[in-house]
Amino acid sequence: MPEYRAHFDATVSFVNGGGLEATGFRLDLPSAELSEAEIGRLFISHLGLALVGDVTLRGLSIVEEQHRGSRGVDAAAPAAGAPGAATRRRIVDLSHRIRAGLVTYPGLPEPVITPHLTRDASHAIYAPGTEFAMDVITMIGNTGTYLDSPYHRYADGGDLSSLALDTLVDLPAEVFHLADADSRGIPAEVFSDRALAGTAVLLHTGWDRYFGTPAYASSAPFLTEAGAQQLVDAGVTLVGIDSLNIDDTESGGARPAHSLLLAAGIHVVEHLTGLDALPARGARFTAAPPAVEGFGTFPVRAYAVL
Template identity: 60%
Template structure:
């Protein structure tokens, strides 16, 4: 058995999505202060993290896009854990229905479809958000109709980021109760088929997006 980590580290001050605030990590109880609370030789650190849900490698639930949609607490584990995977190797910028149809030899229904675009090469730099790969509207519709259980991408956004603000991939996938996993990395190490994905978020009520430790078991 091999475990392959697909997640970016979360660090204080890091940028995930340009324009969103970076996480702040501060002490709540320092080790020094804890010595006054516990027995001699016993100390703990209790820290506080302030961040938006869209930090690091994270999962979008339908609540992220739709009022009244399924929140993180309502997403079933069957949608985010122990999922058979299909990795789609994408060389162009737009991952559309034609690209998916040509690349997918394996079944999609009941699988996590992971889009390996190489977009993670620019992680942590301004280049990460420039001309980033994305899933097109007809590509998203293709995956919904094919029965994907989860869709992930190693790019800044599963949608093309436009000034008009359209987000068809998010809209179609989340309306179909298909969680979206963004900012993946290391997909080159994952076989095209045969791996199983785990990317479960904490069950937070009335919340739509949260970091996950995404990994596959091969």
């Protein structure tokens, strides 16, 4: 379904005095059919303004554009089961494919796939007309789209086998569409207008378009230390990003986002892809690794259900 946003300048006056000016504002809309007055009310709801006397919009245009998560839109959208509400489930794959020779992170070993039992060799073992292939894959846990457990960062942290499935499966997804951001670092302020406790926060930077190329390894977007602390304080369950790393790998060896999130028991999923296909909210996210003891990271088949 297409999504729409309003672009405008605005002047707000308050009944108890004072006012507010906004220029170049962009606001998610539940449909393209809203009146100027209805958009003004959504604008007030999004900002959480009280005692508003008047709202004047200037230069209003409605464009087809992906939602960014404006508050107040959900209340105006059709409820589940109501006329116009979506009735069919759609699954969006958010994982990169793993293949022999795949470069996920420069400097880490590439997957090697070798046969243990070929189909031809299996003819001597099984009944006529019956054949099997068994293969061995050798790879580092940080391959493709993968999840970090606390053990990845901390010797006494929980390993993959310790992770509760209810923190990995069918999580409410809060998606932040940041592909048009002006800076590499994602600041804490981005998260201030949403209730995020218990959610999977997914950071869509658009950097996945470079995956598998040399460009992927330099100038990649990342989550700032303040942003990571904001998510810890908000009580999120999981944080995912479609970039090279959740941290800035070009600032030395410090890894504040990993350190803060994993210390708080918040799972980290890196190298996601396809986040542009998700709405700002409303999807359910799953990324479950195998329960390997004494292991900190492993590829996942990450996906979202809409």
